[in-house]
Amino acid sequence: MADQPKPLRIGLAGLGNVGAGVYKNLLKNRSLLQERTGRAMEIRKVAVRNPSKPRTVAVPDELLTANLDDLIEDGEIDIIVELIGGIDQAFTLVKSALERKKIVVTGNKALLAEHGKELFALAEKQKTPIYFEAAVAGGIPIIKTVQESLVGNRIDSMIGIINGTSNYILTRMAEEGLDYPEALKEAQDLGYAEADPALDVNGWDAAHKAIILASLSYGFWLRAEDIYVEGIQDVSLVDILFADSLGYTIKLLAVIRLDESGGIEVRVQPSLISNGHILASVNGVFNAILVNGDVVGETLFYGSGAGQDPTSSSVISDLADAAARLGDCGGRRTGFVPHGLYGQPVAIDDTVSEYYLRLQVADNPGVLAQIATVLGNLDIGISSMIQPEEHEEGIAPIVLMLHYATFGRMKEALRQIADLDCVRAQPVLMRVESL
Ligand SMILES: NC(=O)c1ccc[n+]([C@@H]2O[C@H](COP(=O)([O-])OP(=O)(O)OC[C@H]3O[C@@H](n4cnc5c(N)ncnc54)[C@H](OP(=O)(O)O)[C@@H]3O)[C@@H](O)[C@H]2O)c1
Numbered sequence: 001m002a003d004q005p006k007p008l009r010i011g012l013a014g015l016g017n018v019g020a021g022v023y024k025n026l027l028k029n030r031s032l033l034q035e036r037t038g039r040a041m042e043i044r045k046v047a048v049r050n051p052s053k054p055r056t057v058a059v060p061d062e063l064l065t066a067n068l069d070d071l072i073e074d075g076e077i078d079i080i081v082e083l084i085g086g087i088d089q090a091f092t093l094v095k096s097a098l099e100r101k102k103i104v105v106t107g108n109k110a111l112l113a114e115h116g117k118e119l120f121a122l123a124e125k126q127k128t129p130i131y132f133e134a135a136v137a138g139g140i141p142i143i144k145t146v147q148e149s150l151v152g153n154r155i156d157s158m159i160g161i162i163n164g165t166s167n168y169i170l171t172r173m174a175e176e177g178l179d180y181p182e183a184l185k186e187a188q189d190l191g192y193a194e195a196d197p198a199l200d201v202n203g204w205d206a207a208h209k210a211i212i213l214a215s216l217s218y219g220f221w222l223r224a225e226d227i228y229v230e231g232i233q234d235v236s237l238v239d240i241l242f243a244d245s246l247g248y249t250i251k252l253l254a255v256i257r258l259d260e261s262g263g264i265e266v267r268v269q270p271s272l273i274s275n276g277h278i279l280a281s282v283n284g285v286f287n288a289i290l291v292n293g294d295v296v297g298e299t300l301f302y303g304s305g306a307g308q309d310p311t312s313s314s315v316i317s318d319l320a321d322a323a324a325r326l327g328d329c330g331g332r333r334t335g336f337v338p339h340g341l342y343g344q345p346v347a348i349d350d351t352v353s354e355y356y357l358r359l360q361v362a363d364n365p366g367v368l369a370q371i372a373t374v375l376g377n378l379d380i381g382i383s384s385m386i387q388p389e390e391h392e393e394g395i396a397p398i399v400l401m402l403h404y405a406t407f408g409r410m411k412e413a414l415r416q417i418a419d420l421d422c423v424r425a426q427p428v429l430m431r432v433e434s435l
Contacts, residue, residue, distance in 0.1 A: 007040035008323045011071030011102075013047045013093055014083030018107055018134065020057045021312030022081060026319075033316070037323040045071050047084075072096045079322050081315060082106040091115050094130070098122045103326065105318040107134030107311060110199075113208035117221035120336035129325065130335035131318035136209040137162050137287045139310025140303040141317065145291070146216045147337075153293030154342070155217035157257040159435060162209045164285035164305040165193045165200035166232045166252040170240070170270075171283040174249065179237045192285055203231035203252065203268040210254040213289075214266045217256065219339030228267040228348035228407075235270050239358060239428055242399045245386070248272035248356070249280040253433055262343030265351045272356050272432040279435065290435065349408030354383070354432040356401060359417065360425035363396040367422045371398070374416045380405045395424050401432065 010026075012019055026033070026041055034040050043063065051064040065071075068089065071080055080097040082090055082104060090111045097104050098119070106112070112119070112135055123130045133143045137160070146155070161167050165187055172183040184201065187193040199205040207229045215221045232252050243250050253271045258264055273280050278300060282288040287305030292298050304310035361367045368385075375382060381403035391397055402410070414427055 005039045007042040008037075008319065008326065009076050009078050010041060010043045010081055010319065011045050011047070011074060011077040011079065012043050012081045012083070013068055013071060014081075014085070015046055015048045015055060015057070015059065016083065016085070017308050018311045018315065019046075019081075019083040020055065021308035022083065022315045023057045023059065025309065025312045025316060029316075033320065037320045039323045041319060041323065044077055045074060047071055068093050069096075072100060072102070077102060078326060079103045079105060079319065081319070082108060082111075083315070085110075087111055087114055091119075094119055095122065098126050098128050098130070101126055101128045103128055103322045104130045105134075105315055105322065106130065106132050107315060108132075109135040109205070109208040109212060113211040113224060116212065116215060116336065120221070123335050129322070131321055132212070132335065133318050134311045134314035136212050137289060137301070138164075138304050138306040139313050140287055140289065140301050140305065141314065142213070142289055142291075142301055143216065144317070145301065146213065150291065150293050150296060150299075153295045155256075155258065156292040156294055157255070158213055158217065158289055158291050159256075159279065159433070160206075160210070160213070160254040160287070160289035161251055161279060161282050162254050162287050162289065162305060163200055163203075163206040163252055164287055165197060166203075166206070167282065167287070168192050168285045169201070170232060170235065170250055170252065173235070173237055174240050174244065175283075177237060180233070180235065201231045201233050203229040206252060206254045206268045210256055210266055210268055213254075214256045214264060216336065218258070218264050218342045219337065221336075221338075222264075222266060222345060226266065226345040228269070228351075230269045232270050234428070236428070238397075239356075239430065242358060242386070243272050243356065243430075244275070246272075246356075246384070246399070246401065247275050248432065249275055250430065251279060251282070253279075255433065258342055259346055263346035263350075264343060265346045267348060267351065270430055271353075272430055273435055277435050349406060349411070351407050352404050353407070354402060354404055354434065355410055356399065356428075356430045356432055357414075358428040359398045359400070359423055360395055361398055362422040362424060363391070363394050364422065367396075368398070370420055370422060371400075371417055374413055374420070375400075375402070378405070378409050378413045380409060380413055
């Protein structure tokens, strides 16, 4: 009988939400995985912060350690699965693993967004791959899709709803008429938002994922300062209702787009999309990414963007890749292939879209003319306007839908409009994304 291939020996760092899912599901589908990959998968050590904490999975005591170095120092371990989160300790762990030529699997988008360039250069030097399917959109296999299935395409755009917590909050505001604090509280009570939900609602969780997707698509590592990020904290129920009456839904969109001159636009913003577009019906904690390739055309990927089982499905798929390539990664992809064929990031002020503008103005004659003058002087056209009849004494809301203009010109218009005496509250501006 032929020798059985050696099992894949795993050092698991982190046994939290995702780590426990990986442990549980590796056991659950153990024989299926062995059949499919040709190798057994064996967890040799599990690092946690507190080994005596009660767990949802029964891990033998002798596997547990509180010392991440134990995973690195164990010469039998082939693969480090980094699921501790955070940046500094995760960076040290991943770097040490690559230095010892241990393959890395990680779900840590913040780590890759911040240190991807350096880590992938090290992976290349060490001929040791980093796999990171779980870092973007949880259970949706978008990383392998871009790297493998769409390898023959120039990526023209990716438009994603890639933060489940924000999407849940916006969905509940739209469906139930909750205001932002109520919807956030509900998301926290249901465990969708962290006790500190900052990165989810301020747009940066989606931005970290957008940096990874844009970097993969365009072959050079983008820096956080190259992209523009706004969260959903200032989206109010009144804007959701106005948008709906105009036929739009507000979503937190990550937009990655190649422009005609070869520049790359990357931004995360609450944006209006037509109610008829398929992304408008991506609700609750679900994620979706619309990818346009020059050969394939439009494709849509939809699924659970987070959670224990969906995310561990992605981690396990990376382990299966690692099992197939172990010992044979010389000359093969080590996680990121630089090519840089498609230009430079586009400055946010040069990006172009239509806009939604809501103002609170003095209920006097001539007000609209003053606003139209500011817009006209900056060559920004008005495509439609609504002014509800019911409003507070002396103050009238106006909603303007504006034609295509650069964000730079729009910001200047906003500055001038906010300075008008007749404008009584901070204007609300959102992009209208034509998809
Ligand atoms: N949650 C999701 O749905 C999801 C989806 C996609 C990607 N991710 C990413 O996956 C990673 C893990 O997320 P999570 O939700 O599973 O986090 P989590 O529930 O907070 O778990 C973190 C785990 O890491 C351990 N840990 C933290 N620092 C450590 C250290 N210095 N040494 C040893 N162990 C340490 C903790 O130990 P104790 O248990 O002892 O405290 C805990 O088991 C993050 O990068 C996250 O962005 C998560």
